[in-house]
Amino acid sequence: MIPMLLFDYHVQIWSSSRKKKTLYEAATMAYLAQNTPIPVPSIFHHATSSDIGPAIILQHVKNTRDMSDALAIPDQDPEDTPVLNPNIDEGTLRRLYKNIGILLVQLSKPSFPRIGSLVEAAKGHYSVAGRPITQNMNNMIQLANIPKAVLPSANKTYESADDWYTALAEMHMAQLLFQHNDLVRSEDDCRNKYVARYLFYLLAKQGRLSSFGFVEDDWSAQSNSSKFTCSRPNGSDSFRLWCDDLRPANLLLSQEDDVVAAIDWEFTYVSPTQFSLDPPWWLLLEVPEMWSSGIDDWASIYDLRLKTWLLAMEEAECISTDRLPFKLSSYMRESWLSGRFWLNYASRKSWAFDAIYWKYLDERFFGPREANASEDQFWKTRVHLLGEEGRRNMDIVVQRKMDEAKERVLVDWDPSKAKELLHQILEGSEDLKI
Template identity: 55%
Template structure:
């Protein structure tokens, strides 16, 4: 959230207040989904590149929030997933963590560069603890994004090439993990099984997109939308993908889209930082949340 305030100039008044806690995984997914909407609404500069780009980002965020509000994101890719298009063709087998009380220590920025070692490669400590919080267990069951050391959305050759290379590194990681798990007692929890399942079902991409505002738009239409709602027409150009899902929005959500497009296109003509008053920011946010 600090990055959202510093880099996107999102008003703090529309973000979760300091010290906010969540009693369930579904509440946390909903909070993340609404932060994605806040980014679209309040980031004045470099948020949209065209009218269709704005429509794609709006439709994706409203659908993502809808699924979070319906308590569906927490079950995606697990045996309890009885709603996604993916579950109808390849039923998941692993049970989801409990919806309430299942949180683990998590650090979004944990990666090799934050681990300090000595000359013998013995771990001395870990830095960047300021990015640590209690996160849904779902996050811990995903394979680590840092196997290629760089963020997917920053990969020079594009996110699809990142995913292709990542899959080869993932096999090495899982083999090493399985070897270590071989020394455990029979019947013990196998993290490697959950991580492999996360990649195969698409849970990896769901949680990565949920956590990362900057990556959401690179991931949603490419790796999540068809898993959620089924295959789209392959002939539809990327800038028109919003048209394939517009019918899933409510009348209110559809009616709000074009006014937002006009607002964002007008904003794009002038680079500036807007000093939002708290009441105005909350009003703008609430006018795009439909329950």
């Protein structure tokens, strides 16, 4: 049996968490192998330090290709991001989607009492005892030099979905405050970004985001005209494993295109069940914010492929011999129709947040904007919702960002001053009157 070596090359700057991240990934893989039928390679050894850094030695699983190869345009330039083959046979697509759907059904079954990362507490026993380490948190440090002090502390776990949505919203504001270069283009652009983040934070803090698009949604503008049938999952003691980086390229296939191994479980943590009830973002392989023809075109094509995905999910659910905690196909269908898909996607991705908020969320939350509102001044249509202190803080942030734009530098923030600034901008936020 030939081993395969994985080493942690993603987290170069966040060195203090590289060891924890390796432990969390190893614990997740061991848990899945022990408690689910998901085909996870055996772990021969994992180490938090070695000559090449933290590493995991895995069983090598014989395969012919990965799921991305099966779905993508044939003979694409390997330097290009794979894109779903527009000419793929419908029957083939449905069969491949079903194979992924079976895995997602299995992943949705285990539940946990807290949000965070899995840790091996004792031999063969696992608990949620570490903070979530997300792909977005890693990007904030690697790509934008966001101070680590404003991210969740090392052993922080979360008791409710609302707590985690609030933490995600705080990190979006932290990105705006502390990314020095290449984020804001003008005062209006900065105000758009601030207002979107501030409103998102208020909605999270008031416990509204976790109910959006469910039967319990009695606050959003769209709830007055759209009636949904799926109930909000328990938000306080029943959460599911979620992998930020799970995608077709991580699924290795046999000659018959069956999934023989699911690899690369980094950035996996126990999350709000809401995340697992959305259709996967990767149905087209490429992320919406990077789609070459624009996000609207991505959404249009995604809508067509989602129909095939939902049929495949229904087949996968029928195959399951265990009682399912949720009818995933029904929840995923309503997630797309209601915009929950966009809410959760935006909540996890600071760099996609702005492209999504004003286009797919704002009017669902608060109703139609003024007909003559220009895109670069959408903030004017919602600024009245911020309250006096929120508007005052907006002016402070805009002035700071305009001053920063005069010089391209990397700023190393004093941890206490960074935390103080974030607290100052978010503290005293008033109740949002909708």
